[in-house]
Amino acid sequence: MPITYTSQEQVEVYRFSAPAAVLIPLTALFLQAFLPLRLHFFSIFDLPLLVVIFFAVARRSQVSGLLTGAAIGLLQDSLTHHPIGVYGIAKTVVGFGASSLGVKLDVENLGARVLVTLFFYVVHEFVYFLVARGLVGLTLEWSWSHELGSAFANAILAAIVFTLLDRFKLRA
Amino acid sequence: MENFLSRYRNVSILVAVLFAQVLGLAVQVKRSTENESTRLIRVWTVSAVSPLEKAIVWFQSGTSNLWHSYVYLRGVRQENRELKDEIEKLRLERVRLVDDAEQARRLQALLGFKEQYISKTIAAQVIGSSGSEQSRSVYIDKGSSQGLEKDMPVITADGVIGRVLKVYPSTSQVLLINDQTSGVGAILEQSRLQGILRGTPAGEVILEKVMSDETVQPGEKVLTSGGDQIFPKGLPIGTVSKVTAGPEVFLNVRVRPATNLNKLEEVLVITRKEERSATVAETAPARAVDILSQRLPSVPDKPRESAAVGSAKTAGAPNRTAGSVPAPQAPAVAKGIKDGAPKSNEAPSTGDAMPGPKVPPVAKSAKGGTAGTDSASTPTPGSVKPAIAQKPAPPAVKVSQQVPNPASAPPKPKPEQQPVVAPVPPGDKPQ
Numbered sequence: 034m035p036i037t038y039t040s041q042e043q044v045e046v047y048r049f050s051a052p053a054a055v056l057i058p059l060t061a062l063f064l065q066a067f068l069p070l071r072l073h074f075f076s077i078f079d080l081p082l083l084v085v086i087f088f089a090v091a092r093r094s095q096v097s098g099l100l101t102g103a104a105i106g107l108l109q110d111s112l113t114h115h116p117i118g119v120y121g122i123a124k125t126v127v128g129f130g131a132s133s134l135g136v137k138l139d140v141e142n143l144g145a146r147v148l149v150t151l152f153f154y155v156v157h158e159f160v161y162f163l164v165a166r167g168l169v170g171l172t173l174e175w176s177w178s179h180e181l182g183s184a185f186a187n188a189i190l191a192a193i194v195f196t197l198l199d200r201f202k203l204r205a
Numbered sequence: 206m207e208n209f210l211s212r213y214r215n216v217s218i219l220v221a222v223l224f225a226q227v228l229g230l231a232v233q234v235k236r237s238t239e240n241e242s243t244r245l246i247r248v249w250t251v252s253a254v255s256p257l258e259k260a261i262v263w264f265q266s267g268t269s270n271l272w273h274s275y276v277y278l279r280g281v282r283q284e285n286r287e288l289k290d291e292i293e294k295l296r297l298e299r300v301r302l303v304d305d306a307e308q309a310r311r312l313q314a315l316l317g318f319k320e321q322y323i324s325k326t327i328a329a330q331v332i333g334s335s336g337s338e339q340s341r342s343v344y345i346d347k348g349s350s351q352g353l354e355k356d357m358p359v360i361t362a363d364g365v366i367g368r369v370l371k372v373y374p375s376t377s378q379v380l381l382i383n384d385q386t387s388g389v390g391a392i393l394e395q396s397r398l399q400g401i402l403r404g405t406p407a408g409e410v411i412l413e414k415v416m417s418d419e420t421v422q423p424g425e426k427v428l429t430s431g432g433d434q435i436f437p438k439g440l441p442i443g444t445v446s447k448v449t450a451g452p453e454v455f456l457n458v459r460v461r462p463a464t465n466l467n468k469l470e471e472v473l474v475i476t477r478k479e480e481r482s483a484t485v486a487e488t489a490p491a492r493a494v495d496i497l498s499q500r501l502p503s504v505p506d507k508p509r510e511s512a513a514v515g516s517a518k519t520a521g522a523p524n525r526t527a528g529s530v531p532a533p534q535a536p537a538v539a540k541g542i543k544d545g546a547p548k549s550n551e552a553p554s555t556g557d558a559m560p561g562p563k564v565p566p567v568a569k570s571a572k573g574g575t576a577g578t579d580s581a582s583t584p585t586p587g588s589v590k591p592a593i594a595q596k597p598a599p600p601a602v603k604v605s606q607q608v609p610n611p612a613s614a615p616p617k618p619k620p621e622q623q624p625v626v627a628p629v630p631p632g633d634k635p636q
Contacts, residue, residue: 063254065336066344067261073467076338095215103222111250112333113340114370114380116233118226120337125226129219165339168230172385173339173406 047091047202058084058105066112077183081105083191085124086153087198089131090140102128116169123160127153143192150191154184255376258332259346325477331469341384348375356435358475364441364463381466383410390432391442395425412458421448427460437478
């Protein structure tokens with residue numbers, strides 16, 4: 034099994050340069066807004082979420098993870114016409130959870146990344162569903178088949194994207 | 206307390222951040238009914254993302270134009286020939302449509318209808334989307350600096366796509382009709398049933414508020430009704446694709462949008478609409494009764510013979526059938542219509558006095574008076590027939606009937622007095 038329990042001393046902590054920390058989320062947001070126009074199927078992917086998970090797992094800091102999640106989520110919210118904060122809350126939770134998991138487990142290999150993304154995608158959609166329905170009053174329908182299909186698609190994409198983003202990691 | 210916070214520092218921060226966002230959401234949801242201003246974070250994000258999107262779209266369209274306009278010209282000659290043929294066909298069709306449109310305009314003027322005309326549009330390029338399946342909106346490359354404002358309708362050549370939701374200096378956000386928060390006043394083309402077009406969470410479009418006892422056929426076109434005060438009336442929205450029983454007493458009418466909302470590239474923003482009624486000048490050649498006698502269901506239904514009797518007897522007008530022999534008094538009227546110069550005492554001048562879309566006064570006028578002058582009584586359409594048929598006149602009977610023996614027919618009028626095919630009402634007055 035690729036996921037192995039490690040002590041905190043064994044887990045490597047990474048950091049990112051300032052340009053990478055700013056430009057990677059912005060690029061993800063841009064691609065998320067631009068690509069679905071040309072490739073409609075791309076709307077099932079959530080690139081900003083993958084970036085949140087990647088940063089959270091790599092930095093292994095809960096505060097950093099939740100703040101990164103909140104920032105990227107709020108930016109993503111600002112591109113929609115819904116109230117700002119729906120994606121923000123969902124991604125804050127994911128950032129916190131992913132970084133908490135990163136502290137406990139070694140999730141640097143491919144299998145672990147796929148499983149982690151699969152799990153957190155469902156968590157993200159669930160929190161989004163609760164907030165959007167409960168607080169904003171949007172009429173949403175929960176479909177397990179759709180959510181699981183999207184989760185698998187995002188997990189596969191995560192394996193590719195995380196490999197690309199590994200190049201920007203710096204040892205702390 | 207301090208120990209607690211330091212011990213659970215991370216969780217405390219998580220709770221604080223979540224609480225702040227929930228609070229922010231609550232404030233926004235409460236204010237959403239008011240005319241809220243655009244949040245600064247939206248402006249920042251859109252300003253950061255849209256220049257790159259614009260640059261890519263510009264480069265993409267430039268490259269595509271270069272390729273298709275200068276390099277890839279295979280089949281252009283053949284296409285040109287086909288397009289010329291199509292233009293010829295369309296020209297013929299246009300003549301017919303212009304005629305219909307003119308008649309419609311005359312009717313509108315006479316009935317006091319007001320119509321919204323699209324007087325100015327701005328072409329815009331779609332540069333981005335919201336990136337969320339729950340927020341079906343797109344960004345276009347025109348904003349307040351180009352004169353765009355909130356709630357302006359956005360269309361393509363195929364039909365309506367949405368309305369401007371937020372305006373930034375050089376970009377705007379357009380809410381698509383398949384978003385669950387959008388709403389468009391719609392009307393079915395054939396059955397004239399009205400409803401509200403809404404999007405669903407799955408991105409489909411449905412027509413709401415159509416009663417279940419009504420009949421809606423799949424394939425029927427859906428148009429804007431103009432009732433929402435945003436979209437001008439009569440723009441195509443889509444086609445009914447499926448009709449099922451809906452909640453309560455309403456039908457669930459699913460609509461397939463006329464435009465592919467997933468592949469938007471260029472759109473038109475309607476920046477100015479003009480509301481005006483057709484002027485009397487546009488009604489020039491024909492009179493109210495002329496048009497209404499042709500269009501109203503009650504009048505054409507009557508037997509041909511009695512109609513001809515009525516028309517000839519009550520007014521001495523020529524029969525509408527080409528080739529029939531006109532009544533003695535008719536040519537003057539017919540000529541007047543043909544010349545396109547209405548006399549000062551003709552009906553169009555009284556068209557303005559028509560009190561809104563009331564048909565009966567016109568029917569009353571067909572009885573013997575001038576159109577629109579007698580609007581007090583409102584007889585039912587059924588009462589028109591006897592009124593016309595009550596005034597027989599022997600010469601006109603001969604006029605309207607196909608006379609087998611030319612020798613027994615009245616003398617033919619001079620060529621310039623030949624009646625035109627233009628509709629002549631039963632209540633026409635000799636001049």
